[in-house]
Amino acid sequence: MTDNERNLNTASTSLGPKFISLDEAAAMTSGTRVTFAPGMPALFSESLKNICFVKGVPLIRVVHPHMGFDKATGKDRQASLYELTSQTGLPTMFHNQERPRNVWTEQLALAERIGAAGTPALVPDDxxxxxxxxxxxxxxxxxxxxxxxxxxxxxxxxxxxxxxxxxxxxxxxxxxxxxxxxxxxxxxxxxxxxxxxxxxxxxxxxxxxxxxxxxxxxxxxxxxxxxxxxxxxxxxxxxxxxxxxxxxxxxxxxxxxxxxxxxxxxxxxxxxxxxxxx
Ligand SMILES: N[C@@H](CCC(=O)N[C@@H](CS)C(=O)NCC(=O)O)C(=O)O
Structure with a gap:
């Protein structure tokens, strides 16, 4: 079992929210998918989760690959993340088939755009x-x-x-x-x-x-x-x-x-x- 698979197993067999793998998230063509470090106080992810909660945007949680090298394969654990997004920061955000968003200004703009009607405007018009x-x-x-x-x-x-x-x-x-x-x-x-x-x-x-x-x-x-x-x-x-x-x-x-x-x-x-x- 690779480290990524182990992380995914740990996350999905514990009580609590379901996490999917980065590969699964990348293969999906609909839904809003955000990477997390399950159980961690990873505050950029927590913030984006809270922004999406306020905006009524349902999230599909994705396991963010850890820094470093997989012990079994010797492969950089973030290689596919880098291939997909040209960076490695947590969180990355996918929405439908749009390009991934990795910076808070873009993630906020997306949440604001896809947010449910009647939710607060987090970026004022004024x-x-x-x-x-x-x-x-x-x-x-x-x-x-x-x-x-x-x-x-x-x-x-x-x-x-x-x-x-x-x-x-x-x-x-x-x-x-x-x-x-x-x-x-x-x-x-x-x-x-x-x-x-x-x-x-x-x-x-x-x-x-x-x-x-x-x-x-x-x-x-x-x-x-x-x-x-x-x-x-x-x-x-x-x-x-x-x-x-x-x-x-x-x-x-x-x-x-x-x-x-x-x-x-x-x-x-x-x-x-x-x-x-x-
Ligand atoms: N790219 C994000 C920042 C996210 C960020 O800094 N994430 C850190 C964790 S707090 C990270 O994953 N850094 C590792 C990396 O960039 O490879 C933004 O500017 O909105």
Whole structure:
């Protein structure tokens, strides 16, 4: 059995959502298929899952192949992913027979387009509000943003892909704190206007992305993010991040309340993760 088949078996025999293989997903000609690391707190996938949940887009879950080489065959485990999408990042998204989407801006645009009637507009029509939404999302999701710097807090193969160095590691807490403070100030201003949301008077992509991504510096209770064998270490790491002095100082009750409000009101909670629940 190859590592990929083993991953797929583990995922599909555990209680919880069904996962199909990348090959199966690529062969399908209809449906919205998104790659996940079953049971893991892989926050780009979690965010896209939450975006699609808000938009009423049913997802077919696909096992994202792990980095590294298959022990049995010696083959790069991500070779077919690369062949299909010219990249290896998690998540990749297929919809019907359209080209795969691998970047959050394109995934969001697709979800917005195929979303069910009557669901919230996550990208506002008003261009001023739209600029605010994309600005906030970018400081969280894009290069040198919050998640980028979170990955640089420790030396891992994933961090190395994103330019881990001792200098990058030392600079990361202040950069993460700067994003968190920006969000806190905005929530404060919005509160004074009587809005529960980051932009304008309604839910946008900025709320869903920030509430999900901020799990990496402020893990929510288990009723929101349950424990699995696969995410136990990751959630401990997230909890440690929340105690790094610069980050701890920038977190606030306001940020916590907003995160919990968005996740419990608009997203599926407890999060459905697959893997092996503990
Ligand atoms: N491409 C995504 C980012 C997704 C991403 O950074 N995924 C990371 C995990 S957090 C990953 O899988 N990186 C490994 C790789 O790119 O090979 C985007 O810009 O929206």
């Amino acid at each position: 261009m001023k509000l739209r600029a605010e939404v994309f600005g906030l999302c970018a400081v969280v999701l894009s290069e040198d943003g919050m998640i980028w710097n979170m990955r640089n807090l420790i030396d891992t193969p994933l961090g190395r892909k994103y330019g881990y160095s001792e200098e990058a590691c030392a600079a990361a807490p202040a950069k993460i704190a700067a994003v968190s403070s920006l969000i806190d100030r905005r929530l404060e201003t919005q509160e004074k206007r009587g809005s529960h949301y980051l932009v304008g008077d309604a839910l946008t992509a900025a709320d869903v992305y920030w509430a999900t991504m901020s799990i990496s510096i402020l893990p929510p209770p288990l009723e929101i993010m349950p424990l699995t064998r696969q995410n136990e270490r990751g959630l401990k790491y997230f909890a440690r991040n929340s105690k790094i002095p610069a980050i701890a100082e920038a977190l606030s009750k306001r940020i916590e309340d907003h995160q919990r409000y968005i996740l419990t009101t608009y997203c599926e909670t407890p999060a459905v993760l697959g893997g092996d629940p503990l």
